[in-house]
Amino acid sequence: MRTIELVRRAKAAGVYPLGREADQLDVMETLIDRNMGFYDAVTSGIPLPSTLENIENLNYLQVMFSHESIFSDRRDFAFARKVLHNTPQYQETLKTSLFEFGIVRRRIRSDPTY
Numbered sequence: 001m002r003t004i005e006l007v008r009r010a011k012a013a014g015v016y017p018l019g020r021e022a023d024q025l026d027v028m029e030t031l032i033d034r035n036m037g038f039y040d041a042v043t044s045g046i047p048l049p050s051t052l053e054n055i056e057n058l059n060y061l062q063v064m065f066s067h068e069s070i071f072s073d074r075r076d077f078a079f080a081r082k083v084l085h086n087t088p089q090y091q092e093t094l095k096t097s098l099f100e101f102g103i104v105r106r107r108i109r110s111d112p113t114y
Contacts, residue, residue, distance in 0.1 A: 059083075064090050 041048035063083040070080050
């Protein structure tokens, strides 16, 4: 049973918290309702209706987070070229490791502190 159904049954049965918890429950219910389409798409494979703006944003992020290559089943790379032209900093590999950020130092066996 979905969480939203449990919340609604609890409310219908009069089991409803008072005070701050009630507000949190309302927020949770709103968030669940608002994102149910996304949940269904992920769990059931149901297509998620989306706007062109959202799809372009997701494609933009894919180009941004690509590490080496970009693949296309249509051999159409016009969008990727546009992204890389408009944001040249994405042409470099995105740093993802603590070593690359200099936060953690690599340990070398010849290092006496190893």
